[in-house]
Amino acid sequence: xxxxxxxxxxxxxxxxxxxxxxxxxxxxxxxxxxxxxxxxxxxxxxxxxxxxxxxxxxxxxxxxxxxxxxxxxxxxxxxxxxxxxxxxxxxxxxxxxxxxxxxxxxxxxxxxxxxxxxxxxxxxxxxxxxxxxxxxxxxxxxxxxxxxxxxxxxxxxxxxxxxx
Numbered sequence: 001x002x003x004x005x006x007x008x009x010x011x012x013x014x015x016x017x018x019x020x021x022x023x024x025x026x027x028x029x030x031x032x033x034x035x036x037x038x039x040x041x042x043x044x045x046x047x048x049x050x051x052x053x054x055x056x057x058x059x060x061x062x063x064x065x066x067x068x069x070x071x072x073x074x075x076x077x078x079x080x081x082x083x084x085x086x087x088x089x090x091x092x093x094x095x096x097x098x099x100x101x102x103x104x105x106x107x108x109x110x111x112x113x114x115x116x117x118x119x120x121x122x123x124x125x126x127x128x129x130x131x132x133x134x135x136x137x138x139x140x141x142x143x144x145x146x147x148x149x150x151x152x153x154x155x156x157x158x159x160x161x162x163x164x
Contacts, residue, residue, distance in 0.1 A: 015079035018145055021087060022073060025076070025115035027066045034062035039082025076135045077146060082122055084131060094131045098153040101126045104146055106139045120148070 024031070041055035066142040071087040084094040084102070108118040118139030122131045136142050 005008050016076055016098075016143065017079060017149060018077040019047045019138060020075050021072055022135030023115070023117045023137050024066070025068060025112075025117050026068065028111065028115065028132075030062050030066045030069075034066070037062065073134070075136070077142075079149065079150060082131060082133075082146065084133070094129065096122055096129060096131050098146075098150040100126050101146065101150045104143050106143055109140065120146075 031161070034158045037055050038059035040057060044052035044055060053120075066162075073089040074085045074090075076085065078085040079098075081095050081097045083092055085092050101122060103123045105121045106118050107121065112118050117135050117137055120133040120136055120139050120143060122133070123129070133142070
């Protein structure tokens, strides 16, 4: 599921082509344990057993953790570079200029494939920097978008069909 977002004036000046946060499905295991905790709380409440409040509190805390962790990383593709920012402070964590993109790989496990998410690993030509974009929806589509942007900047990634 792709979420459309309005681009702000500062992002237009930077030439933001694509931006995203990790998918909710990236945290499916936390959501699963939260649901189990809520189910246990409901069963304890139904049968009149004390302590159901603690289990419900645990379920709520896990969902809060998911919401906080999801906003921790913010991924951006501009006309010039790929940027990973802290979603709360806006501080730049990693960046790779599009002219330095050497290889882009998509990693998907069984669960990630089921949810349609994956991890993009982008390696740089000039340095040993590896930038990982975790929990990306439609990772193959994002990979193609990055390769197209890199090609426009005059650098074709090694693993793209045009360079083979």
